[in-house]
Amino acid sequence: MGNTIDTIFSRRSVREFTKEDVSDDAITTILECGRWAPSGLNNQPWKFVVIREQDGIHKLADCTRYTKTVLSANVLIAVYFDNETSYNKTKDIQAIGAAVQNMLLACEELGLGAVWLGEILNQQEDVDFILKAPENAELMAVIAIGHPVEKARSSSRKDLEDIVFREKFGTKW
Ligand SMILES: Cc1cc2nc3c(=O)[nH]c(=O)nc-3n(C[C@H](O)[C@H](O)[C@H](O)COP(=O)(O)O)c2cc1C
Numbered sequence: 001m002g003n004t005i006d007t008i009f010s011r012r013s014v015r016e017f018t019k020e021d022v023s024d025d026a027i028t029t030i031l032e033c034g035r036w037a038p039s040g041l042n043n044q045p046w047k048f049v050v051i052r053e054q055d056g057i058h059k060l061a062d063c064t065r066y067t068k069t070v071l072s073a074n075v076l077i078a079v080y081f082d083n084e085t086s087y088n089k090t091k092d093i094q095a096i097g098a099a100v101q102n103m104l105l106a107c108e109e110l111g112l113g114a115v116w117l118g119e120i121l122n123q124q125e126d127v128d129f130i131l132k133a134p135e136n137a138e139l140m141a142v143i144a145i146g147h148p149v150e151k152a153r154s155s156s157r158k159d160l161e162d163i164v165f166r167e168k169f170g171t172k173w
Contacts, residue, residue, distance in 0.1 A: 007108050013114075014114060014146075014148045014149075015068075015072075015115050016072055016113075016148070017072045017144075017145075017147055017149060018147045018148070019074075022145055027050060027052075029106055030107060030145070031103070032106075033103055034100070034102055036102065037098040037101075037102045038098055039091075040091035040094075043092070045085045045087075046080065046095070046096050047080040047082050047137055048079055048080070049077070049078040050075060051131075052076075056076075056130065057076060060078075060130060063127050064120040064122075065119055066115075066117055069144050070117070070144055072144075074145060077142070078127065078139065078142050079099065079100055080140060081096055081140050083136040083137070084136045093140065096140045100116055100140070107143075107145055113145070113146060113148030113149075114144065115144050120139075121140075121141075124138075
């Protein structure tokens with residue numbers, strides 16, 4: 001098992017994948033990590049749809065500007081909010097974010113690449129139609145997964161001092 005903190009720091013969004021298959025075991029591990037995310041009242045307000053068939057991948061590739069990334073992925077996981085199990089939409093959506101991050105970290109630790117696709121929500125209705133989503137399911141994200149094309153990937157973050165306020169109660173942020 002890897003070290004969670006190292007995995008958090010080393011994970012980068014991966015948008016180009018090789019043709020190598022992602023194993024069934026790896027997909028199960030990724031889904032298990034999503035399933036074990038925390039949720040308010042432990043209501044687990046998510047559904048995960050796994051898309052591996054080329055036909056499905058091609059159809060979903062037409063629903064986003066990230067066509068190339070989706071086409072190169074070996075597997076897609078569409079993450080849905082399940083309205084039936086909802087108790088507080090804000091908290092439910094936060095829990096779904098935790099589930100997505102768990103899955104991204106699992107990918108990183110398994111040596112796979114992944115990217116959280118949110119832009120595809122612009123064509124949510126088309127995705128719902130393709131995946132035959134039930135009335136009570138709302139698309140939250142699609143995760144594109146595959147073996148990463150090896151290349152340097154960098155990212156940046158705001159400095160801690162710009163986002164963290166330690167014991168500055170009463171002073172302006
Ligand atoms: C809610 C959300 C939506 C995102 N949507 C997209 C997307 O549609 N396409 C994409 O290529 N990356 C998307 N990303 C990935 C971000 O661009 C990426 O996480 C950010 O630039 C930081 O880079 P890093 O993940 O490599 O650290 C999304 C990330 C989040 C959290």
